[in-house]
Amino acid sequence: MSITDQVLAALLVYGLPVLFGVILVCSVGIPFPISLMLVAAGSFVEQGEMKLWQVIAVASVAAILGDQIAYGLSRWGGRRVINRLSRKLGVEEKIKQAEALTKRWGGTGIFFSRWLVTALGPWVNVASGMAVYPWRRFVLWDVFGEVLWVVVYVGIGYVFSNRVQAIGEILGNFTWVMVGLITTAILGWQVVRYVRMNEQAGVRFRFSVARRSRSVRGADVGIKPGVKRSGTPGTSSQRS
C-alpha cells in the first residue's frame, strides 16, 4: 500500500489527530500528500463523518504552527550558518541585497506559497527565517494564506466529495504547473534583461570603436553624406 493510501486510511480511522500531525510535519518540510488529505477531509465532512469547523480549525492551526517552527529554526539556527558562510566567501553584500529583496516581496511570496504554489511553502518558510523577515508580518501573511488554503481545498473536497482520488491527482499536477509558470516568468524576465543589456553593451562598444577610428583617421576621412556607415548607432548592422 502506498504512503498516500496509508495516510488516508489513518485519517479515516483516527480523524483529526492524524490531520493535525500530518499537516504539521508537512509544513515543516517533510513531503506528504497533504492536498489530497484536505480534499479527503472535505469529502468526509460532506458525508457527515467529520465536522466542518473542526477540520478547518485543526488544519489551519497545524499549518500555521508548522510554518512558525520552520521559520523559527531557520531564523535562529540557519542565520548563524549564513553569517559564517557569507563572511568566509566574501558575499556579505549579496546576502544583504537578497534580504532586502525578501523584505520587499516576502509578503506576496508567503501569501501565495500558502495556498496557490503550495510546493514552495516549506522553502519560503526557510528563506523568510534566514532573511530575518519581520516575524509579525510573516504571521499575518501566513494566517491569511493558510486559512484560505484550508478553506479552498476542504471546499473542493466537499463539492467533489465522490471524486477524492481524481481531484487529488489533478490538484497535485496543477500545483507543479503553477510552480513552473512562476519560475518561467522569473527566468523569462531575466533572459529578456540579459538580451537588452547585451544589446546596449554592443551598441556602446561599437560606438566607442567608431569614435576611436574616426579620431585616428580624422573627421573628414571616409565619411560622406548619404553613405551607409557600419558600426555606428542607428544602423541596421548593429542588430545583426
Place this chain on the structure above:
Amino acid sequence: MKKFSLQQWLVVLAFVLVVSFTGVFAIRTVRRAIYWHYHQDEPIRPWMSLGYVAHSYSVPPWILYQALGLPPKVGGPDRRPIREIAREQHRSVNEVIAILQDAIIHARPPYPPPGPLPHPEREPSQGRSP
C-alpha cells in the same frame, strides 16, 4: 549584439528546462481532467471505507456490506478502510475490491435497482465470491 556569457547561457538553459517541465505537467493536468470527465468511477483504493465507495459509486451502502457478508451498518459511521476489512476477513485487499466491484455492477443498470435495506432480522448473506 554582445555575445552571452556562460552564466547567461545557463539561465537560458534553465528557462528552456522550466518551460519543458511546465509543459509536461500542464499536459498531465489536462489529460487527467479529460480522463476523469469521461470516467465517472474512480478505482477503489485500500484507504476507502465502504461508505465512501457507496457514495462514490452512487449505490446503497448495504449492498456492499451484504456482498462482504457483513451486517449492514445502521446509525454510527463505519470508518474501517477496505484494507482493515480485508485483514479481519482474512482476504487480500484485491479480493475484497473484486467482490465490491461485482456487487456494484449488479446494483446498476441493466440489472434492476436494489430495493430498500433488507429486514435486520434476516441473516446476512455469506458473501459473494469474485
